[in-house]
Amino acid sequence: MSSVVGIKKDDLLACLESLLVADPNGDLFDIIVVDNASSDGAPEAVERMYGGQGQRIKLIQLAVNIGGSGGFNAGIVEALKAGYPYIHLLDNDVVVDPLAISELYERMEADRTLGMLGSKLYMHKEPERLQEYGSFVDWERFNVRPINKGVLDHEALPELLDCDYVPACSVMVRAEAIERCGLMDNLFFYLLG
Template sequence: MKQVTDKDVAIIILNWNAYNDTFECLKSLEHLTYPHFHVFLVDNASQDGSFDKLQQDYKDGKFHIPITFIQTGANLGFAGGNNVAIKQAYHQGYQYFWLLNNDTVVDPNALTPLVETLENDKQVGIVGSKIYYYGTNKIWFAGGKVNTWTGKTKHIGIKEEDVGQYDQLREVDYITGCSLGFRREILETVGYMCEDYFLYYEETDWNVRAKLYGWKIKYVPRSLVHHKVSASSGGEKNLSPIVAFYDIRNGYWFVKRTQENKLRIFTAFCYAYYKALKKVLKVFIMNQNRKRRRLVCIYQAVMSIWV
């Protein structure tokens, strides 16, 4: 095992039944201008043989980057799977970490400005990229805003054509886990991501808790990533029914866990019901498929926030 230096970055990618996307993501990392990194590819018990194929590709010399393969043995969700790799990299001594969705393709210069931002200001704990919809120059993410009364999150600039309007380095409320860099000290002060969220809001919770500890969260526009949006959950226009469950439940959980103000928590509780009603109406107005399954998930989410 090579000696880890202060400049080394642990790039952590979570695979789940997505051979083609993960392959393309790994190949894009070969062109990074930042030379000091090691990839930790963690698999959440894929059932499509993708993890075995990727390991064989590595043995066959198809990837020209260093990769450690980790099998969790179960579907641990976003936070659970990433935490397994984060812990391993932490114990190996890495100072910087970069969480990257497997359905992304990175620009060659994507990593360098993230590391520079962390190095230039020791109070910056989390950094994130400008993210385009894959194959376009249309913005998906240029920093995140969060309403701590309702739990509602918003991507700054979403669906806007990029004409330089979000080219300023600045502090934001949160960075999406699609491309999220952070320093080692985050783990030592804030801890790891909460795994029981399973899907959605785990990184929002983490960012907000980091801010409560005094860390700065910065959007770094010189870092550019392209995202095949929601590929793992059915695509942006055909989200899996289970997404509604986690969106409703976790939005409320997030406020309840990060805010002490009881009025905020009550407001988030009411907002969860409002969201549920909107989702029920959407099932019928938009004539969505798998209606029964969607309605069951919405009902289960509403019941879960009483626990």
């Protein structure tokens, strides 16, 4: 499995640390970091702090900013070439719960009909409150209608929600699904979620 993350230095370093805590032995996943032509010293910080990680953390530096979908696509292509069965997309400002990736992986392994699974997204300053958990597309108004936005997380919320879209900021996707459906459209410079 591979995790692909975006770039902003401080957020990125916190994200990487949370990933390393989630898989301290490096036997669950590798990490592909895509630098979308940042200018804040993020690639140098990644090299300085994690350059000795070998194949575990791979840094891809893009010459120009090709946007959210383009940056994710660069990492996805690399992960597909390496033959990972699952690719977990992460925004650079995501701090991963230590069990999140392994639980998503186990659920995907248990149900081969799932093409992708997202995480509950919590607010940074209020970690018990959901930023998002399930969203639907309002096709008449051409926008997204999130449910559970801003609610406190509680046991009554379902473990799985069938919804119209899963935010790219934290989603595990089966490689077969990407190969079947294709990459994201690079025209979407900014991604929701």
